[in-house]
Amino acid sequence: MIQRRDAVVLVGAAIAMASAITLQAARDRAYPRDQRADEQLLYVSSGAALNRITLAFDAVAADVYWIRAIQHYGGDRLAGPKAAAKYHLLYPLLDITTTLDPYFNIAYRFGAIFLSEAYPGGPGRPDQAVALLRKAIVAMPHKWQYYHDIGFVYYWRLHDYQTAALWFQRAAEKPNAPNWLPPLAASMLARGQDRTAARFLWQQIAKSEEAWLRQSAQRALVQLDALDQIDQLESLVNRFPPPAGERYSWPLLIAKRVLKGIPVDPAGAPYEIDPATGRVQVSQTSPLYPMPEEPRRLQ
Amino acid sequence: MRAIRTVAVNVFRESVRDRVPYNLVLFAVMLIASSYLIGQLTAGQDVKIIKDLGLAATSVFGLFIAIFIGIGLVSKEVERRSIYALLSKPVSRAQFIAGKYAGLVLTLCVNVSVMAIALYAILAYMVWATHPASRAVWDAPGLDPALLKAIFLIFIELMLVTAIALFFSTFSSPILSAALTFGFYIAGHFNADLKNFDRVVDSKVAATLARGVYHVLPDLSAFDVKTEVVHGLPVAAAYIATTTAYGLAYVAGLLLIATFIFSRRDFK
Numbered sequence: 001m002i003q004r005r006d007a008v009v010l011v012g013a014a015i016a017m018a019s020a021i022t023l024q025a026a027r028d029r030a031y032p033r034d035q036r037a038d039e040q041l042l043y044v045s046s047g048a049a050l051n052r053i054t055l056a057f058d059a060v061a062a063d064v065y066w067i068r069a070i071q072h073y074g075g076d077r078l079a080g081p082k083a084a085a086k087y088h089l090l091y092p093l094l095d096i097t098t099t100l101d102p103y104f105n106i107a108y109r110f111g112a113i114f115l116s117e118a119y120p121g122g123p124g125r126p127d128q129a130v131a132l133l134r135k136a137i138v139a140m141p142h143k144w145q146y147y148h149d150i151g152f153v154y155y156w157r158l159h160d161y162q163t164a165a166l167w168f169q170r171a172a173e174k175p176n177a178p179n180w181l182p183p184l185a186a187s188m189l190a191r192g193q194d195r196t197a198a199r200f201l202w203q204q205i206a207k208s209e210e211a212w213l214r215q216s217a218q219r220a221l222v223q224l225d226a227l228d229q230i231d232q233l234e235s236l237v238n239r240f241p242p243p244a245g246e247r248y249s250w251p252l253l254i255a256k257r258v259l260k261g262i263p264v265d266p267a268g269a270p271y272e273i274d275p276a277t278g279r280v281q282v283s284q285t286s287p288l289y290p291m292p293e294e295p296r297r298l299q
Numbered sequence: 300m301r302a303i304r305t306v307a308v309n310v311f312r313e314s315v316r317d318r319v320p321y322n323l324v325l326f327a328v329m330l331i332a333s334s335y336l337i338g339q340l341t342a343g344q345d346v347k348i349i350k351d352l353g354l355a356a357t358s359v360f361g362l363f364i365a366i367f368i369g370i371g372l373v374s375k376e377v378e379r380r381s382i383y384a385l386l387s388k389p390v391s392r393a394q395f396i397a398g399k400y401a402g403l404v405l406t407l408c409v410n411v412s413v414m415a416i417a418l419y420a421i422l423a424y425m426v427w428a429t430h431p432a433s434r435a436v437w438d439a440p441g442l443d444p445a446l447l448k449a450i451f452l453i454f455i456e457l458m459l460v461t462a463i464a465l466f467f468s469t470f471s472s473p474i475l476s477a478a479l480t481f482g483f484y485i486a487g488h489f490n491a492d493l494k495n496f497d498r499v500v501d502s503k504v505a506a507t508l509a510r511g512v513y514h515v516l517p518d519l520s521a522f523d524v525k526t527e528v529v530h531g532l533p534v535a536a537a538y539i540a541t542t543t544a545y546g547l548a549y550v551a552g553l554l555l556i557a558t559f560i561f562s563r564r565d566f567k
Contacts, residue, residue, distance in 0.1 A: 209436040
């Protein structure tokens with residue numbers, strides 16, 4: 001049986017707690033702290049110092065920084081182009097994560113894919129992706145995947161085929177490396193790049209068991225399909241140019257019965273045509289935008 | 300031996316009466332809650348993080364038990380004046396110290412064992428709930444027996460911390476003992492850096508002094524193989540054996556010094 005005095009105390013406690021929550025909500029509305037929290041992410045920016053501070057709990061600290069890294073990446077990606085500073089903490093967060101836990105495989109591979117991805121999908125920093133992967137190689141020199149990933153960054157983002165071939169060759173020399181690496185390195189040296197090689201590499205990544213890696217590869221494969229479609233459309237546009245004095249447009253090609261309607265990309269967004277040059281590109285509203293800058297075939 | 304066993308069993312019973320096992324419930328709840336939350340947050344790294352968290356929690360909860368019970372083992376008896384009744388019985392001071400230590404180690408052993416079982420239970424659930432294809436990317440199997448290596452070395456480390464706490468408890472107050480033990484714990488994890496001090500200082504005296512401190516302070520970072528075990532990297536049996544032998548030798552040394560100090564204390 002609750003005494004009257006106890007009841008008063010309990011009611012008083014409930015009122016006090018409710019007041020605290022109300023005040024907290026009011027304060028958060030008046031003084032949003034999102035920006036401050038963002039700055040605090042790297043209050044300690046040295047991975048080596050954190051490694052010491054966390055004593056025997058460096059692996060847990062690495063997990064915390066890993067969660068922060070993916071939240072930071074996801075937050076900026078969802079914020080869209082309106083975000084002021086894009087992915088500026090992604091590299092330091094992944095760097096700290098991998099300093100605290102040098103065997104954090106997925107943090108290295110996440111960095112390889114997304115640090116090198118062009119804005120707005122990523123910060124467009126292939127140099128940072130390579131730096132992170134070189135760190136992975138110091139920790140785990142026997143894993144062919146890191147050599148392959150560096151080769152991939154040089155090939156797909158930096159279009160440096162000589163260096164890419166070198167890294168693919170190094171990957172091929174590691175234990176358990178797949179047998180498709182040596183011919184890939186050789187073909188890269190001979191022909192630079194064609195879309196077939198790109199498709200093959202992304203297909204290998206799409207076989208990954210990591211869902212986010214698979215999704216990223218599947219998006220890239222759809223982008224390659226879109227590039228094929230763009231080639232076909234540009235070929236049509238060139239075969240049926242507008243009459244003198246007129247500009248390139250879809251309605252013109254539809255009127256000539258070259259096309260049945262405005263062509264759409266594999267994501268369902270209509271392609272855009274440059275009225276002056278006839279160049280075809282994906283719309284900025286398409287989920288496939290921005291398209292990768294395609295490596296060129298060596299002559 | 301019988302006297303030691305009697306003292307040890309009483310320490311264990313007292314720790315149960317002091318509700319020490321409550322931390323086990325907290326541990327289990329924390330792991331269950333985290334296994335759900337982490338799965339939403341971590342891009343496929345949930346099992347790694349559950350292992351990290353489980354091993355870290357085993358270490359932290361064990362550390363708290365070792366320090367906060369260890370510091371009161373002797374000083375509480377002195378404060379309550381129950382030491383007079385105890386020492387009037389056929390129990391030598393050495394047996395008293397050994398019994399107190401063994402009792403707390405028994406408490407820690409039960410706690411660490413239950414926490415290990417809880418961790419494996421959560422991991423078994425994760426293995427059951429995860430598609431075999433997704434399990435293929437894990438660095439180590441979900442129910443990896445190698446986790447026991449890390450848990451075993453955590454237990455040896457806790458035995459060492461308990462010995463440190465008991466050592467301080469024989470001659471200082473509980474608060475001071477807690478501060479000193481915690482200080483030793485932190486210094487013990489920085490200790491490995493002192494070994495290579497000569498690489499960062501020119502003074503030979505300072506380098507020799509640092510090397511001396513390295514040998515005197517407990518080398519606790521050696522007991523931490525959590526990262527290796529979680530990533531499925533090999534931890535040599537010889538390494539575990541050497542580290543265990545080092546820990547037990549250090550514990551023996553501390554208990555002998557504690558017995559020496561306690562034997563010379565005058566309780567009049």
